[in-house]
Amino acid sequence: QAGARDAAPQQRGMSSTTQESLTQATFASFPLSAATQRAIAEVLGYTHCTAVQAESLGPLLGGADMVVKAKTGTGKTLAFLIPGIEQMMRKPPNRSIGMLVVSPTRELAAQIAEEAKQLSAFQQNFTVQVMFGGTNINKDVSALNRGPPNILVATPGRLLDHLQNAQQLGPMLKDLRMVVLDEADRLLDMGFRQEIEKILRFLPAKSGRQNVMFSATYPPNIQELAGIALNPQRQVVDTVG
Ligand code: ADP
Ligand code: MG
Secondary structure, three states, rough: HHHHHHOOOOOOOHHHHHHHHEEEEEEEOOOOOOHHHHHHHHHOOOOOOEEHHHHHHHHHHHOOOEEEEEEOOOOOHHHHHHHHHHHHHHHOOOOOEEEEEEEOOOHHHHHHHHHHHHOEEEEEEEOOOEOOOOOOOOHHHHHHOOOOEEEEEEHHHHHHHHHOOOOHHHHHOOOOEEEEEHHHHHHOOOOHHHHHHHHHHHOOOHOOOEEEEEEEEOOOOHHHHHHHHOOOOEEEEOOOO
16 A cells, blocks of 8 residues: 555645555556657656556557546546547547547536647647537637547537537547547536437447546446446446545
8 A cells, every 4th residue: 555655756736636546557558659658758747647547548548438437636537538549549530520528517628628738749730629618609610610620528518509500510520439428427417418318319329439438426327328328348447546
């Protein structure tokens, strides 16, 4: 116990939750592209994985559908952004968005997009778009008109608004590599179940891509949503601590 914590370096500004969840596993020990390794080390400044990252990176890089449960503040964002970017590098989507991340709030969506930009800093021609309610939808459309972003992060309401009321987004989701429902328990607590089911019906069959859910808790309604959003041969990672 003490050994695992001694091995992880103290980092300035890191929350105690993040600090406590660091393990002896390093990002360098995972088979990631040079561009991703460099961004983790030089842009983000991280060396050691948190517990949820150490447990989920391997299976997610292997293409598994997964439900990942871990406490807030333990680094779940990187646990899906790293595999998502790597999957796109291995098999670039054909004139399509590669990764769709559904996030419950504007603030979280903006944070995820910011982390995705940092993580993809050394990828060639890589774009990240974020969209959420309370902004002019025409601005989203203008950005989409420049071509499908590699990663789209969106709140459920705005995403569904595009799919139901604008033509640009739908065709850009035809060759997705990965769909992420982030903070799934909050998505359901905020009443987005209907929206999510509708969004999923606009997407091509889930069997053609990797589907993941991240959540701080794993109650029955999350297990039920996993049955809808993920393929049957999914894995469940329940991070302790
Ligand atoms: P969660 O989604 O589990 O609530 P986040 O992904 O938002 O957590 O991460 C919490 C904080 O920890 C963020 O500031 C993030 O940049 C930082 N972080 C994530 N992974 C690591 C790591 N391996 N080393 C140091 N800090 C990290
Ligand atoms: Mg999170």
